Amino acid sequence: xxxxxxxxxxxxxxxxxxxxxxxxxxxxxxxxxxxxxxxxxxxxxxxxxxxxxxxxxxxxxxxxxxxxxxxxxxxxxxxxxxxxxxxxxxxxxxxxxxxxxxxxxxxxxx
Amino acid sequence: xxxxxxxxxxxxxxxxxxxxxxxxxxxxxxxxxxxxxxxxxxxxxxxxxxxxxxxxxxxxxxxxxxxxxxxxxxxxxxxxxxxxxxxxxxxxxxxxxxxxxxxxxxxxxxxxxxxxx
Numbered sequence: 001x002x003x004x005x006x007x008x009x010x011x012x013x014x015x016x017x018x019x020x021x022x023x024x025x026x027x028x029x030x031x032x033x034x035x036x037x038x039x040x041x042x043x044x045x046x047x048x049x050x051x052x053x054x055x056x057x058x059x060x061x062x063x064x065x066x067x068x069x070x071x072x073x074x075x076x077x078x079x080x081x082x083x084x085x086x087x088x089x090x091x092x093x094x095x096x097x098x099x100x101x102x103x104x105x106x107x108x109x110x
Numbered sequence: 111x112x113x114x115x116x117x118x119x120x121x122x123x124x125x126x127x128x129x130x131x132x133x134x135x136x137x138x139x140x141x142x143x144x145x146x147x148x149x150x151x152x153x154x155x156x157x158x159x160x161x162x163x164x165x166x167x168x169x170x171x172x173x174x175x176x177x178x179x180x181x182x183x184x185x186x187x188x189x190x191x192x193x194x195x196x197x198x199x200x201x202x203x204x205x206x207x208x209x210x211x212x213x214x215x216x217x218x219x220x221x222x223x224x225x226x227x
Contacts, residue, residue: 033216040201041220041221042203042218042219042220042221043154043203043218044218045216045218085153087153087154089154095142095159095161095167096142096207097144097156097159097167098144098156098205098216099156100146100153100154100155100156101153102152102153103152103153105151
């Protein structure tokens with residue numbers, strides 16, 4: 001299977017740091033994406049990890065551990081506009097298809 | 111600007127009719143396009159993988175005769191919802207992989223809201 005698990009909802013405070021975890025099945029793995037999606041809109045690309053370690057890009061960072069089938073998205077200096085769904089997606093299989101996790105709805109509070 | 115164009119953005123159709131959604135890559139060749147469906151407050155569910163010039167690969171539980179996918183060129187894939195029913199009302203979104211880049215370049219269309227009345 002290609003189970004990809006994330007927490008359903010998270011709440012954080014403006015200015016704080018939040019970490020959103022994602023676990024996935026490791027067989028046939030070929031890369032891990034994070035997307036942000038606001039309600040009613042298409043997902044927007046945040047990050048892509050294919051090797052172990054931390055990738056930092058401004059306020060957003062993404063970490064991958066291939067052996068553990070684990071990734072996280074770290075959001076720093078949270079802003080109200082960061083309230084959105086964050087989707088973890090795995091690329092893999094013979095056709096390199098992109099499968100999404102359940103998504104995490106993040107609410108940033110003042 | 112958008113590199114994957116999806117049309118129409120919103121469509122309302124009567125129950126029993128068919129509706130076609132187009133997904134175009136604007137400035138690159140897409141060897142593979144993916145079609146997703148998203149219900150409110152849920153994640154994107156992969157329906158099928160569309161490869162240019164070959165039959166689409168459908169995910170388990172997705173009826174290929176109901177959701178017809180055609181990928182006739184490297185820049186266009188279409189999804190036709192046949193004999194639509196109200197339960198088919200959903201947000202449909204496509205994504206396309208850039209043939210000329212590494213596998214991590216996947217662009218999404220703007221999505222299409224389908225309402226079946």
